[in-house]
Amino acid sequence: MSGQTVRPDLAALMAAALGRPVAPDEHLAVATSGGPDSLALLSLAAAAFPGRVTALTVDHRLRPAAAAEAAGVAAQCAARAIAHHILVRDGPGFASNVQARARAARYDLLGEWCVQHCHGLLITAHHADDQAETLLMRLNRASGSEGLAGIRAARLLRPGVTLVRPLLDCCKVDLAALASADGWQAVDDPANRDPRHDRTAVRALLATNPALDVGALAASAAHLAADAEALAWAADLAWAGRVRAADGALLVDAAGLPSALVQRLLARAVETLAGRPSRGSDIARLAARLGGGASGTLAGIVARPGPIWQLSVTRPPQKGGKRPQKPA
Structure with a gap:
């Protein structure tokens, strides 16, 4: 210096x-x-x-x-x-x-x-x-x-x-x-x-x-921040065109989207229904299950696969009934 x-x-x-x-x-x-x-x-x-x-x-x-x-x-x-x-x-x-x-x-x-x-x-x-x-x-x-x-x-x-x-x-x-x-x-x-x-x-x-190099590492983080901002912008567009509410559930059309956008849509849907965010690793696992045709649960939300994914809050069992089993 x-x-x-x-x-x-x-x-x-x-x-x-x-x-x-x-x-x-x-x-x-x-x-x-x-x-x-x-x-x-x-x-x-x-x-x-x-x-x-x-x-x-x-x-x-x-x-x-x-x-x-x-x-x-x-x-x-x-x-x-x-x-x-x-x-x-x-x-x-x-x-x-x-x-x-x-x-x-x-x-x-x-x-x-x-x-x-x-x-x-x-x-x-x-x-x-x-x-x-x-x-x-x-x-x-x-x-x-x-x-x-x-x-x-x-x-x-x-x-x-x-x-x-x-x-x-x-x-x-x-x-x-x-x-x-x-x-x-x-x-x-x-x-x-x-x-x-x-x-x-x-x-x-x-x-x-x-x-x-501290300066180079900090600059890399700045570049990644700019990329994350662009991805967030794209996710907002995808949310507006690919997600809709129906009968208390959220329907997510993830077909053909890059995995990074899919996970952002899924994370936002889970947070919207659960009222709190989930860890990225948990969202990635849930996205993988849905992409493979299997149901999954996260933060009290059940997600069902298909051409359009359906996410809804799990319902407690009615009095005298059996508690529904969570998807594997």
Whole structure:
């Protein structure tokens, strides 16, 4: 890296992620853990959108030092006249799947604050290194195109709040240098080095294998995201022309469609009837059964084969009757 600090144009990156410029009356919340990445993002945001930025730090109450670290971020923000709030998670600790459950709790708190305070944009400091790690992790889990698309630049977090990741093309080392140049004192979260987490192992793999190019991996995820977007568009067209409702069931005409579209239609049909999404691997197995002429069940939905597939909610047995057997 050169001696000059790289300073991305955050307004341009936000516009690219959103597909439009940030409006003059929009307020932005910046998820600020206190790590160098989030502090760099906060610096960029405060400069690009003066007076419209609020830093939010979540204390999960998972580590004794977390409260003091959050207070330290608050003090640094106060010294720079940047609005800051600490959001504290109530409840017991997590016994398992700690990172995923902490992430879900964090986004719940951040999203709720944004709704209550009319901040329509929540931005996080996910960067190219995060994207590369995510891609490798999902490749190792045999993810499909949707999963391999990695971290999306923008998505609706909840009604009225858009989650934006404008720094996905930026490298971690450059963001750390920017935070240091701007005088921030970063927090070192030991969870980032905890060997129990899959991401820690992937991060070490990238650090010790220079042949794995972080920028190239992140770019591949971006290409896959574009492909997934095109596939979603095609699936919407197929849904409009190939799926219809009849007597409480969904009838799916999958004949002649590529398998990727078939699985998307099937996944949407199952979610529509069940009220919740199903895993891609389960959808693939169900599609294979139907394609082979066999019935199948998933998430309380029975699917029957034929020229037109029929999906309906399984019915409980009537009083005194026998429970219908599930298709094999």
